[in-house]
Amino acid sequence: MSIQQDNEYSTPDWAKHVIWYQVFPERFCNGDPSNDPTAERLGMPEDWEISPWTGDWYEQAPWEKEYSDTFRKSVYKRRYGGDLQGVLDKLDYLEELGIGGIYLNPVFDAVSLHKYDASYYHHVDRFFGPDPEGDAQIMEQEDPSDPSTWQWTSADKMLLKLIEEVHERGMRIILDGVFNHTGTDFWAFRDVLEHQQDSQFKDWYAVQSFEDPSDPESEFLYDSWWGVKSLPALKEEGKTLVAPVKEHIFEITRRWMDPDSDGDPSDGIDGWRLDVPEEIGKEFWKEWNELVTSINPEVFTVGEIWTKKSRKWVTKDLFSSSMNYPFTNAVIEYMVNESVKASEFLKELRNLRRQFPKDARFVLQNLMDSHDTPRLASMIVNSDLEFGEETKPKEGFKVRKPNIEERRVQRLIALLQYTYVGAPMIYYGTEAGMWGADDPDDRKPMVWPEHEYDPEKEHPLDKERPADDNNFDRQLFEWYKKLGAIRNAHLPLRIGEFQELAVDNARNHFCFARILNQKMFCIVAINRSDRTQKVSIPLSNFDIPENNHLENLVTGTRINVKDEQATLTLSPVTGAILSPENR
Structure with missing residues (x-):
């Protein structure tokens, strides 16, 4: 295989030197209990309450049992109260770990715990800031289609404060850009839902049919992300998003990259992680890339591409990098499943490297787990399952804590991850010992050394299991900390x-x-x-x-x-x- 070249490709130099850390904000740290989500916002009964941060993950609260006798249905209605103050409070922890870049899962206002169903792109979630009620009032005062009316909420200002403090520490921060779909609570979709074909925003979405008051059998039907009706898809024409949608996204891009609109992007975010970019035409991304590089020539953009097709997206006019899931798969095959020989593993890594321009190899995000995969520890425990295989708890899936031998495999994988070509990316809590299947079990509350956690003894399938200690793993943390210090001190490893x-x-x-x-x-x-x-x-x-x-x-x-x-x-x-x- 020939080595791919792209003489015009370039990436910011700083991105070659960072260790990334992925934060799922709702589950990272509750820094301000006074701003916790409410039952009203979730549409839940009054007896709903915030879940205990240190509780047994599979144990259902009384309100959950009333909502559903199945853990997997009630868990999505849980909230733990993680917020941006919590991220601010833990910057010392991240710095000690050797982290140079933070990737935040979506922070924009949304009803869900994951925030991939935005209500607004131009505001941070009201429950991530100090004044949820005041922020909601500000949102109601604006015309969200008119940027001249936009204000800064307390949650918005909290994000700007986080950006400032991250930069003061010499670190970088990128946000999740979710531009393929919104939530049904998104301001424009709410207008379409209410006014149907009379809505001025009816062309924002790929509507199949509107309700007809004269026809009781008529339905409001629209395209959505993978058929999930809570995630209506934004409309495309000519391999790009329709003009008003595109302009709105351009406006919010400017807002977060240059908050003061003064031509100095130093007070804005350093880049974006782009959700499901393959589901939007490349013409949009080319226009968007031209915009972001004009705002900040040192911007870093990374696409969520799961396959080896990522090479087609890492180019001078698309993205700086991709989430390196092919690397993840190769490591799992060799280190965990032990289904390939060492020489075959090295050959696969060689083939993956050769796909990319030289500089791109140094900035690929080499992750081992994320909010979309099982925890690395649980992949090792369930080594008979291939990467990407269904890993929700089912008959035969082991939900237990890893043993000493399995932790040894995790430590070795981390050593490779920190020394191989590319930028290591750690999913919050992997370094602290967290385990779990894929969504929702990969989104447990972060374990912190200052808390004492209940043993995990319940089972999602109501089966017997030994009680597992679920506290912060100091030895594992120190291992990741050591690897970070080694990488940051030795230029050849970067x-x-x-x-x-x-x-x-x-x-x-x-x-x-x-x-x-x-x-x-x-x-x-x-x-x-x-x-x-x-x-x-x-x-x-x-x-x-x-x-x-x-x-x-x-x-x-x-x-x-x-x-x-x-x-x-x-x-x-x-x-x-x-x-x-x-x-």
Whole structure:
């Protein structure tokens, strides 16, 4: 396979040096209990209440049992009160972890817990800020179709404060852009729902038929995202969104990228993660890309592309990067399912790298889990399931906490994730020990060291299970923290070229280098086997220090180099990161 080139492709240099952290705001931290969501907003009875942050995830509250005797139906009506104050409160934690970039799942005003069903794009969710009632009043005073009437709510100002504090720490922040669909509570859709064909916004949506007052059998039908009627699809023409929708999205793009509208984007967000971009024509994204780069030439844009087609979207006129799910799949196949050999794994990584322009490889978001997948820990526990396979709790699915051996696999995966080409992205809580199947179990409240959590002993299928301790995993956190410090301190791990050095299928280990030049490099050795192994690493192409030593950055010990070769002993399911001392 030939190496793909795109001489005009470019990406902001800063994006090559960050470790990303994905925050699901409603479940990250409740920094301000006074702004918690209300039963009225959710359309729930008065006995509805905020769920306890430290409770057993599968245990249903009395109101839940009245709503439904099935956990999976009532759980979506839960709220835990996570907000932007909570994100602000935990910036020290993220900085300690070595994080350089924050990706926020949708923060715009919406009824749901996930916020992919926007009510407004130009306002932050009212319950993410300090004054939900006041914010609602401001929204009612505006004409949402006229940007000249837009004001700044308390929640909007809280986001601007978060942006400022993130930037003061030398970190970056990107928002989730959901431009394929809105919620049924979206201001324009509400008008269409009320006025039908007489609505001035009727052309914003792909309406199939309107209600006819003279025909009682008539229905209001419209296209929606994957047939989910709570997510009506915005209308397209000519491979782009219709003009009024496009202009509205352009306006909110300007609002969050340059809040002061003064031509200085330093007080705005640093980029966008784009939800389901393949479901909107490329002509829209080309126009949108032209806009965002004109506002901020250093903007970073990343598409949610799950397949190897992502190469077609990472170009000079579309996106800077993509969420690297093909990487995730390859790692799961080798490290978790153990369905491929080490050489086959390296070949797959090689093929994935070669698809992209050189600079793009350094900014691909290398994630292992997200709000759309099972937690990494639960993928390891359920290693018989392939990545992308249905993983909601069902007969045979293990909802338990990982054991020591399974945590060892997670630690090794993290070592690879932090040393491979691309930008590691950690889903909130993975570093703290969280586990769970896919939605909704991948969206549990974050475990924090200052809280004591109830043991997880209930089962979604009402089966017997051992009680699992569900508290913050300090040892695992320290491991991710160490890996972050190593990556941030060693330039080759961020922008060094990748070179395979050795692979042994029979003994199931391999090693590779990240190289800037003969003197500046890091070498990574991976032992995936369940046996202690001696690993020999050829070093003839490297300038070894005069003392003939390399430092193992993981253990802080020296590794001798003899006859242009380093030999080290690796315990089962462990790895090493070697570097010339004092370089």
